[in-house]
Amino acid sequence: MDATQLLAQASDVVAAADPAGLMPARQQMALSLGWHIILACFGVAFPAIIFVMHLRGIRKNDPVALNLAKRWGKVSAVLFAIGAVSGTVLSFEMGLLWPGLMGTFGDVLGLPFAFEGLAFFLEAIFLGIYLYGWGKMPPKLHLLMVLPMAITGVIGTYCVLAVNAWMNAPTGFDIVNGEVVNIAPWAVLFNQHAFLAFGHMWLAAYMVAGFSIASVYAVGMLKGRRDRHHRLGFMVPFAFATIAALAQPFAGHFLGHDLAERQPAKLAAFEFADETADGATPLTIGGIYVDGEVKWAVEIPYLSSVASLNSFTEPVPGLDQFAEEDEPPVNFAHYSFQAMVGIGLLLLAAVALFWFLRWRKRDLLENKWFLRFMAVTGLLAMTAMEAGWIATEVGRQPWIVYGVMRTPEAAADHSAGLWAVYGGSVLLYGGMTIAAIAILRSMSRRWREGAADLPSPYGPKLLAADGPVEVRDCIDEKDGADVKDGADVKNGGVELDDAAVQDGADAQAADSEGTAK
Amino acid sequence: MMSLEFAVAAALFAGVVAYAVFGGADFGSGFHDLTAGGARRGAPLRTLIDHSIGPVWEANHVWLIYVLVMWWTGFPESFAAAMTTLYVPFVFALIGIVLRGASFAFRKYSETLWQAKLFGVVFATSSVLAPFFLGTIVGALASGRVPAGGNGDPWTSWINPTALFTGCISVGTCAFLAATFLTADAARRGETALTAKLRVRSLVVGAATGVVVFAGLIPIEHDAPTFWDGLTGRAAPVMALSALGGIATLVLLWRRRFGPARVTAVAAVAAVMAGWGIGQYPWVLVDQVSISEGAGATATLQGLLVAVGIAAVIVGPALGYLFYLTQSPEWNGEAGGGVKADEGGPIRRPASHWSSRLGG
Ligand code: HDD
Ligand code: HEM
Ligand code: HEM
Numbered sequence: 113m114d115a116t117q118l119l120a121q122a123s124d125v126v127a128a129a130d131p132a133g134l135m136p137a138r139q140q141m142a143l144s145l146g147w148h149i150i151l152a153c154f155g156v157a158f159p160a161i162i163f164v165m166h167l168r169g170i171r172k173n174d175p176v177a178l179n180l181a182k183r184w185g186k187v188s189a190v191l192f193a194i195g196a197v198s199g200t201v202l203s204f205e206m207g208l209l210w211p212g213l214m215g216t217f218g219d220v221l222g223l224p225f226a227f228e229g230l231a232f233f234l235e236a237i238f239l240g241i242y243l244y245g246w247g248k249m250p251p252k253l254h255l256l257m258v259l260p261m262a263i264t265g266v267i268g269t270y271c272v273l274a275v276n277a278w279m280n281a282p283t284g285f286d287i288v289n290g291e292v293v294n295i296a297p298w299a300v301l302f303n304q305h306a307f308l309a310f311g312h313m314w315l316a317a318y319m320v321a322g323f324s325i326a327s328v329y330a331v332g333m334l335k336g337r338r339d340r341h342h343r344l345g346f347m348v349p350f351a352f353a354t355i356a357a358l359a360q361p362f363a364g365h366f367l368g369h370d371l372a373e374r375q376p377a378k379l380a381a382f383e384f385a386d387e388t389a390d391g392a393t394p395l396t397i398g399g400i401y402v403d404g405e406v407k408w409a410v411e412i413p414y415l416s417s418v419a420s421l422n423s424f425t426e427p428v429p430g431l432d433q434f435a436e437e438d439e440p441p442v443n444f445a446h447y448s449f450q451a452m453v454g455i456g457l458l459l460l461a462a463v464a465l466f467w468f469l470r471w472r473k474r475d476l477l478e479n480k481w482f483l484r485f486m487a488v489t490g491l492l493a494m495t496a497m498e499a500g501w502i503a504t505e506v507g508r509q510p511w512i513v514y515g516v517m518r519t520p521e522a523a524a525d526h527s528a529g530l531w532a533v534y535g536g537s538v539l540l541y542g543g544m545t546i547a548a549i550a551i552l553r554s555m556s557r558r559w560r561e562g563a564a565d566l567p568s569p570y571g572p573k574l575l576a577a578d579g580p581v582e583v584r585d586c587i588d589e590k591d592g593a594d595v596k597d598g599a600d601v602k603n604g605g606v607e608l609d610d611a612a613v614q615d616g617a618d619a620q621a622a623d624s625e626g627t628a629k
Numbered sequence: 630m631m632s633l634e635f636a637v638a639a640a641l642f643a644g645v646v647a648y649a650v651f652g653g654a655d656f657g658s659g660f661h662d663l664t665a666g667g668a669r670r671g672a673p674l675r676t677l678i679d680h681s682i683g684p685v686w687e688a689n690h691v692w693l694i695y696v697l698v699m700w701w702t703g704f705p706e707s708f709a710a711a712m713t714t715l716y717v718p719f720v721f722a723l724i725g726i727v728l729r730g731a732s733f734a735f736r737k738y739s740e741t742l743w744q745a746k747l748f749g750v751v752f753a754t755s756s757v758l759a760p761f762f763l764g765t766i767v768g769a770l771a772s773g774r775v776p777a778g779g780n781g782d783p784w785t786s787w788i789n790p791t792a793l794f795t796g797c798i799s800v801g802t803c804a805f806l807a808a809t810f811l812t813a814d815a816a817r818r819g820e821t822a823l824t825a826k827l828r829v830r831s832l833v834v835g836a837a838t839g840v841v842v843f844a845g846l847i848p849i850e851h852d853a854p855t856f857w858d859g860l861t862g863r864a865a866p867v868m869a870l871s872a873l874g875g876i877a878t879l880v881l882l883w884r885r886r887f888g889p890a891r892v893t894a895v896a897a898v899a900a901v902m903a904g905w906g907i908g909q910y911p912w913v914l915v916d917q918v919s920i921s922e923g924a925g926a927t928a929t930l931q932g933l934l935v936a937v938g939i940a941a942v943i944v945g946p947a948l949g950y951l952f953y954l955t956q957s958p959e960w961n962g963e964a965g966g967g968v969k970a971d972e973g974g975p976i977r978r979p980a981s982h983w984s985s986r987l988g989g
Binding site for chain 1: 730
C-alpha cells in the first residue's frame with residue numbers, strides 16, 4: 113500500500129507537470145530563489161545591524177564596536193556581491209523559464225519590479241560608498257551612508273513581495289474573452305496582502321541575519337573566547353533577532369487570516385484537512401496523506417480552526433472539496449508549513465527565556481547548552497524561512513497565478529535538456545557556496561591572527577618573502593581609517609574573533625536543504 | 630512624435646546605452662586583466678583594476694536589471710519572444726555575469742596567490758564572454774531573427790554574421806572604454822610606467838575596435854537589410870559621430886590628454902549604441918513588432934515613467950556622488966607611493982609591503 117501509493121502519487125505529480133521542461137524549470141526556480149533569498153536576508157537586515165554597531169562605535173568612541181562594524185562591512189561585501197549576481201539570475205529566469213507568465217502578465221506585475229530595480233540601484237551605490245569609504249570620508253558622513261542601504265533593502269523586498277503576493281492573490285486586472293484587460297498596476301503594488309506578506313518576510317530577514325551573526329559569536333564563546341568583542345558581536349544582532357522573533361508568529365497569523373477564502377486548497381493542505389469536519393477542525397501533527405486520507409496522525413481538537421479561522425465552531429474546508437487536479441502536493445506543503453511554525457515557536461520561546469532570565473539577573477551566555485542552541489539558531493531561522501517559502505509556493509500549485517494561470521501554461525517550450533542546465537546550476541551554486549565559505553573563513557582566521565586588513569593578493573610569491581601577515585595592508589584599506597576614526601584598532605588590545613565563518617557555513621547548510629527540497 | 634510608448638522605449642534604450650558605457654567599462658577591465666600577463670608583471674594593472682571598479686561595479690551592473698525590467702514590463706510579449714528564441718546566448722551571458730561578479734569579490738579577499746589566480750582567471754574570462762553574448766543578442770534582435778511569437782531558431786538566430794559581429798564589437802568597445810578609463814586612472818595616481826603601458830593598449834584596442842565596427846557594416850547590408858537601411862539612412866549622422874569620437878579619442882590618447890579622451894571615448898561608444906537604436910527604430914523586434922504594437926497596458930507605461938522620473942531625481946544624483954567620490958583625491962590619494970592622506974598624516978606603508986617594490 114504505502115510505498116507503491118507514494119510512488120503513484122509522485123508520478124501523478126510528474127504526469128501533471130506535463131511539458132518536459134516544466135519539472136527542471138521548477139527545480140531551477142526553487143534552487144535559485146532559495147539561494148538568493150538567504151543572501152537577500154543579509155542584504156535587508158545586515159545594513160541596519162552594522163549601522164547600530166557603527167553608531168555605537170562612534171558615539172561611545174568604542175574601538176571594539178568600530179572594529180566589528182568594519183569587519184561586518186567586509187563580510188557583507190562578499191555576501192552582497194553574490195546576492196546581487198544571484199538576483200540577476202532570477203531576472204533572467206523570469207523570462208527564460210516562465211515566458212508564458214511574463215508575456216501575458218508582464219505589464220501587470222512589472223511595476224513593482226521597476227521600483228525594486230530602483231531600490232537596488234540605490235543599495236548598490238551606497239554599498240560602494242560605504243565599503244570603500246572607510247577612512248576616506250568624515251566618520252559621521254560615512255556612517256550615514258549605511259542608512260540608505262537599510263531603507264532601500266526594505267523597499268526592494270516590499271516590491272518583490274508584492275509580485276509574489278499577486279501570484280497568490282491576483283488583483284489589478286480582468287480577463288475578458290481570454291484577453292487581459294483593465295490593468296491597474298498600482299493595485300498590484302499596494303494591497304493588503306502585499307503589506308502582510310512583506311511584514312512577515314521582513315521579520316524573517318531580521319531573524320535569519322540576526323540569529324546567523326549571533327551564532328558566529330556563540331560558537332566563539334563556546335571555544336572560550338569570552339571577551340567584549342564576542343559579547344558585543346553577539347548581543348547586537350541578537351537584539352534584532354529577538355524583536356523579530358517575538359513579532360513573527362503574530363505577523364504570520366495575520367498573513368494567514370484570509371487563507372480560507374484566498375486559497376482554500378492550500379489551507380486544507382497546510383492543516384491536513386482531508387475532509388471537512390462537522391465542527392472545528394483539529395490540529396494534525398505527524399501522519400501522512402495518502403489516497404485522500406490522513407493516516408497515523410495525532411490530533412489536537414479545535415486548534416486548527418482556532419489558529420486559521422479564529423473560530424471554535426467553523427471547520428477548515430477539506431481536501432475532499434477540490435478536484436484532484438486542483439490540489440497542491442499535500443504532504444510537502446503540510447510539513448513545510450509545520451516546520452516553519454514549529455521553529456518559529458521554538459525561537460520565540462528561546463529569546464523569551466533569555467530575556468526573562470536576564471531580567472531575573474541570570475546570564476544565559478554563561479550556559480553552555482544555551483550557547484550550543486544559539487549556535488544553531490542561524491540555521492534554524494534559515495530553515496524556517498525556506499520552509500515558509502516552500503509552503504507558500506508549493507501550496508499555490510498547480511497554479512502559477514492563483515486561479516488564473518496554471519504553471520504548465522507559463523513554462524517555456526524547452527525540452528528535458530533543461531535538466532542539464534539545472535545540473536550546471538547545482539554545480540555553479542555549489543561552487544559559489546564553497547568559495548564564499550572558504551573566503552569568509554580565511555578572512556576570519558587572518559583577522560584572528562592579527563591582520564587588521566587583508567592583503568591585496570595580486571603579486572607573486574610576494575608575500576612569503578616579505579614576512580608575516582600583519583604587515584600586508586590592502587592598498588585600498590589604509591590604516592588611516594583607524595587613526596581617523598579615533599580608534600587605533602591594531603593597538604587597542606582587542607582580541608580578534610572568528611567572525612563570519614559561521615554564517616557562511618549556515619548559508620551553505622540551508623542551501624543544500626533548499627536544493628534537496 | 631512623442632507618444633507614451635515611445636517615451637518608455639526611449640527610457641529603456643537610455644538604460645541600454647548607460648549599461649553599454651558603465652557596464653561596458655567594467656566588463657572591459659576584465660579583458661585587460663586577462664591579458665595583463667603573469668602574476669608579477671600583471672600585478673600593478675590588476676591592482677589598478679581592482680581599485681577602479683571595486684566601488685562601482687555593483688551599481689554599474691544594475692543598469693542591466695533596469696533594462697530587463699523595463700523591457701518585460703513595457704513590452705512583455707516581445708520580451709517573452711526574445712527569451713524563448715535567444716535562450717542560449719542569454720544563458721551564457723548570465724553565466725558570465727554570475728561568475729565574474731562572484732569571483733571579483735572572492736579575489737579581493739583571497740588569502741593566497743593561487744586562490745587569487747583562480748578567481749582572477751574566472752573573473753577575467755567571464756568578463757569577456759558576457760559582453761560577447763550580450764552583443765550577439767543585440768545582433769539577433771537587429772537582424773530580425775526573433776519572430777513575434779517567440780520560439781525562433783535557438784542557433785541560427787544568433788550564429789549569423791550580424792550577431793557574431795555585434796558580439797565582437799561589444800567585446801571591443803568594452804575593452805576600448807576600459808582602456809581609456811584605466812589609463813586616466815593610472816595617470817591620476819601618478820603611476821607613470823603603468824600609464825605608458827595602458828596608453829599603448831588603448832591605442833591598439835581603439836584602432837582595432839574601430840576597424841571591426843566598420844568592417845561589421847559590410848555583411849549587414851545583405852544579412853539584415855532593414856537594419857542596414859536604418860543605419861545608413863536615419864542613423865548615418867550618429868554613426869559618423871561615433872567615428873569622429875573614436876578618432877578624437879585616439880588623437881587625445883596619442884597626445885596624452887587622458888582626461889578628455891575618456892569623454893570622447895564615451896561619446897563614441899554611446900553613439901554606436903544610439904546608432905543601433907535609431908537604426909532599428911521603430912521596431913522592437915525588427916520586421917516583426919513595432920514599438921506601438923509591442924507596448925503593454927497604458928496604465929503600466931505611465932507607472933513606468935513615474936518610476937523613471939523618480940530614478941532620475943534620486944538615483945541620478947546618488948550615482949553622480951559615487952562617481953565623484955571615486956574620482957576625488959581622498960579616494961585616490963595613496964597609490965602614488967607615499968602620497969599624503971588627507972588630514973590623517975602620511976599613511977603607514979610598511980617598507981616590506983610588496984607593492985612598494987613593483988614598478989611605478
Ligand atoms: C524565519 C522565518 C519564519 C518564521 C519563524 C515563521 N514564518 Fe511564516 N513564512 C515565512 C517565514 C517564517 C516566509 C518564508 O517569509 C513566508 C513565505 C512567504 C511570505 O511572505 O513569508 C512565510 C509564509 C507564511 C504564511 C503564508 C502562506 C501563504 O500565504 O501561502 C503563513 C500563514 C505563515 N507564514 C504563518 C506563520 C506562523 C503562524 C508562524 C508562527 C510561528 C510563522 N509563519 C513563522
Ligand atoms: C518573492 C519572490 C518570489 C517570486 C516572484 C516567486 C516566483 C516563483 C515562480 C514564478 C515560480 C515558478 C512557477 C511555479 O512553480 O508555480 C516559483 C516556484 C517556486 N518558488 Fe517561488 N517565488 C518567490 C519567492 C520564493 C522563495 C524565496 C523561495 C524559497 C525557497 C521560493 C520557492 C519556490 C519553489 C520551491 C518553487 C517550486 C514550486 C514547485 O515546484 O511546486 N519562491 N516561484
Ligand atoms: C522574497 C524574495 C526576495 C527578497 C527579499 C529579495 C531581496 C533582495 C535584496 C535585499 C537584494 C540586494 C542584494 C543583496 O543585498 O544581496 C536583492 C538583489 C536582487 N534581487 Fe532579490 N529578492 C527577492 C527575490 C527576488 C526575485 C524574485 C527577483 C527577480 C525576479 C529578484 C531580483 C533581484 C535582482 C535582479 C537583484 C540584484 C540587484 C543588484 O544588482 O544589486 N529578487 N534582492
